[in-house]
Amino acid sequence: DAKTTQPNSMESNEEEPVHLPCNHSTISGTDYIHWYRQLPSQGPEYVIHGLTSNVNNRMASLAIAEDRKSSTLILHRATLRDAAVYYCILRELNTGFQKLVFGTGTRLLVSP
């Protein structure tokens, strides 16, 4: 599985935008970029995923670099509930079995 690199931690103020970076320089053409987050004392939850184009959903936006070697998860207005560990994960397209390979993620701290 291709590796991703994320900062250990980031801080934000409530109601400000947050940009969480992820580097994946060895990404292959069939790797999807997935983001999960894990709130304290909970299991991970899916946030968003994409292949080449930028993606938006109700939780976040995903901006993917043109060369796909990096991506950024964007939380448009951080809330205290967004304080969590955010994981950037690469998953190969259509290989059948699809385990998730987590790194250590980015711990996001949100201050009121």
Added chain:
Amino acid sequence: DTGVSQDPRHKITKRGQNVTFRCDPISEHNRLYWYRQTLGQGPEFLTYFQNEAQLEKSRLLSDRFSAERPKGSFSTLEIQRTEQGDSAMYLCASSFDRQETQYFGPGTRLLVL
């Protein structure tokens, strides 16, 4: 809410004892995964079921660990002769066929004394 459920949520046991955890996936999901998470680390894959068949096991899953999914619905993870190194959060997730998203349960936190 019909999400993934796990039981128990917490378990404290003494070294050498056996423990069993249960996972109930989302009802229509045919894929079920077990992960283990230690403090400060991301979850690590342990094993995977498609329906009742166990199709993949990580090398992390030693001979003391066994997982079953007898009727393709709920799953159990048993650890025999627990060791202090088994202390971790055990997470279960489920998904439907090749759907991209895995849905996780709240986890079972195991402490081995």
